[in-house]
Amino acid sequence: MELRDFFAGFWKDLSPEEQAALEAAAVRRRYQPGEVLHRGGECDSLYAVLSGRLRVYMLSGEGRQVTLYRLFERDFCLFSASCILKDIQFDVTVEAEKETEVYALPSALYQRLMAEKAEVSNFTMGLMASRFTEVMWRMEQILSRKLDARLAAFLLEESAIEGSLSLHLTHEKIASNLGTAREVVTRLLKYLQSEGLIRVSRGEIVLLEPKGLQKLAE
Amino acid sequence: MELRDFFAGFWKDLSPEEQAALEAAAVRRRYQPGEVLHRGGECDSLYAVLSGRLRVYMLSGEGRQVTLYRLFERDFCLFSASCILKDIQFDVTVEAEKETEVYALPSALYQRLMAEKAEVSNFTMGLMASRFTEVMWRMEQILSRKLDARLAAFLLEESAIEGSLSLHLTHEKIASNLGTAREVVTRLLKYLQSEGLIRVSRGEIVLLEPKGLQKLAE
Numbered sequence: 103m104e105l106r107d108f109f110a111g112f113w114k115d116l117s118p119e120e121q122a123a124l125e126a127a128a129v130r131r132r133y134q135p136g137e138v139l140h141r142g143g144e145c146d147s148l149y150a151v152l153s154g155r156l157r158v159y160m161l162s163g164e165g166r167q168v169t170l171y172r173l174f175e176r177d178f179c180l181f182s183a184s185c186i187l188k189d190i191q192f193d194v195t196v197e198a199e200k201e202t203e204v205y206a207l208p209s210a211l212y213q214r215l216m217a218e219k220a221e222v223s224n225f226t227m228g229l230m231a232s233r234f235t236e237v238m239w240r241m242e243q244i245l246s247r248k249l250d251a252r253l254a255a256f257l258l259e260e261s262a263i264e265g266s267l268s269l270h271l272t273h274e275k276i277a278s279n280l281g282t283a284r285e286v287v288t289r290l291l292k293y294l295q296s297e298g299l300i301r302v303s304r305g306e307i308v309l310l311e312p313k314g315l316q317k318l319a320e
Numbered sequence: 321m322e323l324r325d326f327f328a329g330f331w332k333d334l335s336p337e338e339q340a341a342l343e344a345a346a347v348r349r350r351y352q353p354g355e356v357l358h359r360g361g362e363c364d365s366l367y368a369v370l371s372g373r374l375r376v377y378m379l380s381g382e383g384r385q386v387t388l389y390r391l392f393e394r395d396f397c398l399f400s401a402s403c404i405l406k407d408i409q410f411d412v413t414v415e416a417e418k419e420t421e422v423y424a425l426p427s428a429l430y431q432r433l434m435a436e437k438a439e440v441s442n443f444t445m446g447l448m449a450s451r452f453t454e455v456m457w458r459m460e461q462i463l464s465r466k467l468d469a470r471l472a473a474f475l476l477e478e479s480a481i482e483g484s485l486s487l488h489l490t491h492e493k494i495a496s497n498l499g500t501a502r503e504v505v506t507r508l509l510k511y512l513q514s515e516g517l518i519r520v521s522r523g524e525i526v527l528l529e530p531k532g533l534q535k536l537a538e
Contacts (some may be wrong), residue, residue: 189449192456223441231407
């Protein structure tokens with residue numbers, strides 16, 4: 103994947119000089135599983151993920167790691183360059199979960215483009231909005247911890263009833279069983295999937311790790 | 321306060337026509353305590369708070385209201401116009417806590433300005449970044465609930481020792497007593513202050529509601 107593909111949202115709005123400057127400044131870097139790309143408080147580069155997987159987490163007051171979201175191929179890691187967003191005043195840590203290759207872009211250059219071009223600024227705002235949405239989901243998930251357990255228990259129960267690890271259940275049906283909203287179920291299923299416990303596809307939920315679900319349900 | 325004061329960050333970057341359009345479109349509205357200005361899912365106006373206080377909250381899976389932050393005079397309520405930010409996919413409710421007067425600005429006009437002017441877009445990104453920071457603090461506070469209780473207990477204990485409701489304690493000193501980081505203490509104190517339990521000023525912490533602190537400490 104080329105740099106222009108990452109920035110397809112505004113590449114055509116850049117001058118040839120700006121395009122050349124971005125291309126000249128971008129550096130490919132490779133990280134091993136467990137390596138930390140960014141530690142809260144520092145201001146590093148803006149990372150664009152070429153391959154692999156990054157985990158972004160915060161530290162709770164008691165030093166516990168709380169995963170906020172994961173970044174995959176084609177995603178941007180915005181908060182490793184938090185100094186380009188002067189009102190961001192929180193710290194996150196970014197760690198490679200698999201072998202990961204990124205483009206690293208200098209914050210200062212990106213910040214200049216953002217100040218000059220509404221397209222770059224709006225693109226970046228979209229990135230922030232996506233991360234904000236993920237963090238809000240995560241918060242909801244933390245607040246709905248009991249609901250998590252109940253969902254896991256419900257899936258295991260249905261699986262036992264059907265005698266199958268593949269369930270055909272609508273999110274509405276699950277929601278009405280748990281007494282919550284469809285959107286909440288959709289988010290919780292998405293979370294269970296990101297943890298590798300289930301696989302959700304159109305009209306089907308496959309239990310991948312019944313033991314993990316059992317643990318959650320307890 | 322005039323509209324131009326709210327938008328001082330980019331007012332000079334607008335054309336006279338754009339300034340006139342904003343001024344013509346802005347409507348003053350007044351809300352009574354308990355009135356809901358915005359309910360998740362809808363796309364209303366961008367609100368600029370002239371006076372009063374707004375509470376922004378989310379609903380947990382189990383229907384509990386979780387306060388995310390409060391908005392005061394000079395603040396903007398961005399998420400009541402969430403449709404201008406296409407990647408925001410979560411719902412919040414905005415409610416007046418006191419009698420509140422706002423300027424209401426149509427989303428469509430603001431969105432057009434944001435698309436055209438990098439200054440408007442960057443200004444808006446700053447608003448979002450501030451709210452993001454507050455939500456992260458709130459999340460930290462939720463995750464550090466035990467630390468909350470310990471901080472309240474510590475303040476009450478110090479108050480008993482000193483025989484005074486006014487304490488002269490550095491955040492560092494509190495942090496080392498609780499075994500956490502100074503920033504965490506600063507955020508928790510800020511939270512206790514926003515709840516009206518204490519008042520924090522330079523070098524001084526005043527316990528305003530010892531009973532409320534006692535309840536938290538239990």
